[in-house]
Amino acid sequence: MAAHTMRPPLRASSVNVFTRRMKSGIVSGLAVLATIIVVAPLIAILFYLLKQGVTSLNWDFFTKIPVPVGEKGGGMENAIVGSGVILAIASLIGIPLGIGAGIYLAEYAGETRIGNLVRFTADVLNGVPSIVMGIAIYALIVLPQKHFSAFAGGVVLGVMMVPTVTRTTEEMLRMVPHAIREAALGLGVPTWRSVLTITLRTASAGIVTGCMLAFARVAGETAPLLFTAFGNAFRSTSLNEPIAALPLQIFVYAVSPYDEWHRLAWAGALVLIVLIIASVALVRYVVSRGTLKGAS
Amino acid sequence: MGVGIEVSDLNAWYGTNHTLQEIQLTIPANHATALIGPSGCGKSTFVRCLNRMHETNPIARVTGKVLINDVDIYADASPVEIRRRVGMVFQRPNPFPTMSIYDNVASGLKLNGFRSRRVLDEVVERSLRQSALWEEVKDDLKKKSGASLSGGQQQRLCIARALAVDPEVMLMDEPASALDPVSTAKIEDLIFELKSQYTIVIVTHNMQQAARVAENTGFFLMGKLIEFDSTHKIFTNPHDKRTEDYITGRFG
Amino acid sequence: MRIRFHQSLDDLKEKLLVMAGMAEQAIQRAIEAYRTRDTSICDLVMHGELAINKLEREIDQMALDLLAMEQPMAIDLRFILAVIKINADLERVGDQAVNIAERVCDLNAFAAAEMPVDIPHMASLASSMVRKALQSFIEGDAEMARSVLAMDDQVDKMNEAAYYSLSILIKDQPSLTAQALNALVIARNLERVADHATNIAEDVIFWVRGADVRHHQGDPQNATS
Numbered sequence: 001m002a003a004h005t006m007r008p009p010l011r012a013s014s015v016n017v018f019t020r021r022m023k024s025g026i027v028s029g030l031a032v033l034a035t036i037i038v039v040a041p042l043i044a045i046l047f048y049l050l051k052q053g054v055t056s057l058n059w060d061f062f063t064k065i066p067v068p069v070g071e072k073g074g075g076m077e078n079a080i081v082g083s084g085v086i087l088a089i090a091s092l093i094g095i096p097l098g099i100g101a102g103i104y105l106a107e108y109a110g111e112t113r114i115g116n117l118v119r120f121t122a123d124v125l126n127g128v129p130s131i132v133m134g135i136a137i138y139a140l141i142v143l144p145q146k147h148f149s150a151f152a153g154g155v156v157l158g159v160m161m162v163p164t165v166t167r168t169t170e171e172m173l174r175m176v177p178h179a180i181r182e183a184a185l186g187l188g189v190p191t192w193r194s195v196l197t198i199t200l201r202t203a204s205a206g207i208v209t210g211c212m213l214a215f216a217r218v219a220g221e222t223a224p225l226l227f228t229a230f231g232n233a234f235r236s237t238s239l240n241e242p243i244a245a246l247p248l249q250i251f252v253y254a255v256s257p258y259d260e261w262h263r264l265a266w267a268g269a270l271v272l273i274v275l276i277i278a279s280v281a282l283v284r285y286v287v288s289r290g291t292l293k294g295a296s
Numbered sequence: 297m298g299v300g301i302e303v304s305d306l307n308a309w310y311g312t313n314h315t316l317q318e319i320q321l322t323i324p325a326n327h328a329t330a331l332i333g334p335s336g337c338g339k340s341t342f343v344r345c346l347n348r349m350h351e352t353n354p355i356a357r358v359t360g361k362v363l364i365n366d367v368d369i370y371a372d373a374s375p376v377e378i379r380r381r382v383g384m385v386f387q388r389p390n391p392f393p394t395m396s397i398y399d400n401v402a403s404g405l406k407l408n409g410f411r412s413r414r415v416l417d418e419v420v421e422r423s424l425r426q427s428a429l430w431e432e433v434k435d436d437l438k439k440k441s442g443a444s445l446s447g448g449q450q451q452r453l454c455i456a457r458a459l460a461v462d463p464e465v466m467l468m469d470e471p472a473s474a475l476d477p478v479s480t481a482k483i484e485d486l487i488f489e490l491k492s493q494y495t496i497v498i499v500t501h502n503m504q505q506a507a508r509v510a511e512n513t514g515f516f517l518m519g520k521l522i523e524f525d526s527t528h529k530i531f532t533n534p535h536d537k538r539t540e541d542y543i544t545g546r547f548g
Numbered sequence: 549m550r551i552r553f554h555q556s557l558d559d560l561k562e563k564l565l566v567m568a569g570m571a572e573q574a575i576q577r578a579i580e581a582y583r584t585r586d587t588s589i590c591d592l593v594m595h596g597e598l599a600i601n602k603l604e605r606e607i608d609q610m611a612l613d614l615l616a617m618e619q620p621m622a623i624d625l626r627f628i629l630a631v632i633k634i635n636a637d638l639e640r641v642g643d644q645a646v647n648i649a650e651r652v653c654d655l656n657a658f659a660a661a662e663m664p665v666d667i668p669h670m671a672s673l674a675s676s677m678v679r680k681a682l683q684s685f686i687e688g689d690a691e692m693a694r695s696v697l698a699m700d701d702q703v704d705k706m707n708e709a710a711y712y713s714l715s716i717l718i719k720d721q722p723s724l725t726a727q728a729l730n731a732l733v734i735a736r737n738l739e740r741v742a743d744h745a746t747n748i749a750e751d752v753i754f755w756v757r758g759a760d761v762r763h764h765q766g767d768p769q770n771a772t773s
Binding site for chain 2: 177179180182183184185186187188189190193194197198201202204291
């Protein structure tokens with residue numbers, strides 16, 4: 001270590017402190033401003049929806065199916081139930097497939113050619129326009145079956161969930177430290193079991209987030225449902241018949257010429273957003289309750 | 297009860313790197329054996345060959361014979377079986393972060409099919425007592441996660457976890473190198489206690505530690521086992537000049 | 549590569565050799581005082597004792613520090629242990645020099661008389677044993693050290709012969725009792741010096757070979773190579 005250098009001796013300097021603090025403050029301020037700019041539209045939308053839609057919310061909205069044009073009253077009970085059915089099917093398809101693919105990519109395929117191929121395919125799938133997905137499932141399921149169905153709607157949304165769930169699962173699994181895997185192996189746990197119980201469990205928080213992201217995204221998809229679920233004016237829970245869905249219903253009502261229907265569309269949009277937020281929050285709450293004190 | 301380990305003609309590779317060359321070694325039962333040597337000499341690789349963890353790396357290869365209790369662990373047993381009988385404690389404590397202390401210790405048993413609550417309770421308590429951690433955590437067994445303990449406690453937790461499956465051999469790869477002196481002393485006392493029931497192999501950079509806990513010491517250098525003898529002999533009057541140069545710090 | 553530590557080991561060796569030089573010189577002076585009956589040299593020896601004791605303390609302290617701070621192993625550990633023991637032996641050699649000087653001072657009060665024991669010869673033997681032991685220490689030569697062990701017998705025999713011949717002298721010429729007794733004690737002191745030289749040689753063998761040849765019956769136990 002050089003004992004004699006040309007560096008000036010260390011001294012306190014009040015001028016530097018002020019400039020430094022100012023610079024720091026400016027950058028912090030810009031960061032806060034950016035956050036506000038990003039969050040503001042979401043809040044604005046929520047408020048607008050509330051303003052427009054809350055007056056139309058009543059008990060009927062949630063319990064009655066639509067009434068013929070011209071009449072007053074009625075609700076979107078069938079659409080809410082329909083969305084629930086479709087999303088349940090979509091989750092049953094998309095989440096297991098996505099997690100399975102994610103496990104394969106993270107634990108078994110790694111950097112191999114086939115692994116990269118799978119990743120590439122997932123990314124491409126993610127980029128396919130939703131309407132194209134709808135048409136594809138129309139051709140694959142609706143045409144052979146010769147009818148629209150809730151099942152087809154669930155399939156298209158499920159397939160759209162897969163890329164997001166896969167990539168998130170893979171990333172989260174990769175983030176599990178190698179030391180944890182070694183610990184499991186060292187105990188004499190077979191690889192498959194260690195992946196399913198230890199590795200998956202360690203990454204579970206992130207994987208759940210990924211699933212929720214995918215869910216929230218497809219919950220609002222409208223275009224694919226045009227060709228698959230098609231919509232239904234009546235209440236239905238059968239998998240083999242056309243079924244109503246909130247986004248579909250909102251679309252149909254919003255572009256219609258009837259004021260009454262516009263009113264219902266606003267209410268429907270509000271309910272859709274609130275339901276999505278509520279389900280994500282619920283899942284996060286349940287997950288956090290299951291997490292121990294101090295666990296990462 | 298611990299068992300003896302006999303290694304003959306052991307060679308190991310990482311890809312094209314010949315990390316272990318013609319290792320011949322007999323590790324006596326119910327003793328602690330220390331392995332010393334400079335970084336990269338192959339002692340960690342050697343230890344990982346004893347529980348077949350070396351081969352978890354896709355580019356790793358092993359030839360030769362390792363007999364544990366007269367069973368050839370490569371020819372006559374599966375890796376999973378061996379790893380249940382040969383426990384391992386790693387350099388950095390690695391408790392399962394999402395599991396409670398109880399679940400961590402019980403994980404080895406649970407994942408191998410044992411479900412009986414009573415048996416698990418007993419084993420968890422016994423293992424935690426053996427690793428001198430019971431008194432400190434007995435009230436928080438299911439409330440605290442494994443990762444919320446201090447470094448020294450985490451390492452003892454990992455030791456308890458390894459002991460819970462009742463192995464015959466315990467491998468320790470620099471178990472105290474990430475710990476403070478007090479925790480280190482506790483772990484060393486632990487090793488002393490465990491010697492009577494298990495065969496212990498401990499890799500260490502710390503020669504004083506080897507001197508304190510192990511009856512026998514092996515010196516590795518560039519993939520070869522240079523000398524293996526009683527710890528007393530190695531540290532007061534080693535046979536090979538290379539050994540002496542290493543332990544007196546004359547290594548370039 | 550522990551350069552500082554090895555430098556410290558060299559420093560320790562240097563210091564011990566300084567001490568050795570002082571102890572050797574003390575013996576030489578004491579015997580010179582005997583030959584020339586010069587009392588002033590006796591004083592020199594007494595003063596030299598202080599310096600030797602001081603050095604002994606310093607060497608012990610240095611060795612202790614090295615043990616505590618550097619955790620020496622194997623040959624380094626044996627070396628430091630050997631230094632500590634040789635240190636003690638050299639200090640006692642210095643003590644013996646003082647004892648001899650004191651006897652010489654006493655002797656000078658009486659008339660000079662011919663004694664039937666060749667003190668200077670015995671002294672040179674003991675002295676050369678010390679020198680050879682120290683030389684073997686400087687060079688780390690275990691063979692040289694072993695040859696010192698063999699020389700001890702000669703000095704022992706001379707001491708025994710002195711005892712007998714001086715006893716006879718006292719019986720035959722009681723007027724020379726004082727001189728005889730002093731000569732006997734001096735012979736005894738020289739025999740002790742030879743013993744210390746033997747100890748030093750044994751310590752060198754222990755350091756170099758890791759063999760414990762103390763209290764030897766001729767064959768070392770636990771010798772390596």
